[in-house]
Amino acid sequence: MEVELPPELAAVPLGENGSTQLGPDTALMPPAQGTAMFIIRCVIPSLYLLIITVGLLGNITLMKIFISNSAMRSVPNIFISSLAAGDLLLLVTCVPVDASRYFSEEWLFGEVGCKLIPAIQLTSVGVSVFTLTTLSADR
Secondary structure, three states: OOOOOOOOEEEEEOOOOOOEEEEEOHHHOOHHHHHHHHHHHHHHHHHHHHHHHHHHHHHHHHHHHHHHOHHHOOHHHHHHHHHHHHHHHHHHHHHHHHHHHHHOOOOOOHHHHHHHHHHHHHHHHHHHHHHHHHHHHHO
């Protein structure tokens, strides 16, 4: 006995195990809603990729300059490099996890990721906040 679905919903396969999930049938959507789905599925993850790329490039370059140039080693620059390290940690953990929500409805990072990623995210935010506080106090 097969269940009849409303016309605006379609069964979307989830994986190799044959499970399905009800999702919107984009062929039956009005054009404006189809455009919104395109933006959610393509444009927003592309912006996340741009943020990750620019952030990694900038923070790694900054840390490389501070490490390789001994004239740049001062107390404020050490704080700034610590801030760059916290930002790198944030870019590697928070941004991909947030971007994955637009690709998949499921949690992609397993049970270890479920426990480890929030701890890493809080640590990176704490590093950034405490570094900015210390940098302000040093001034």
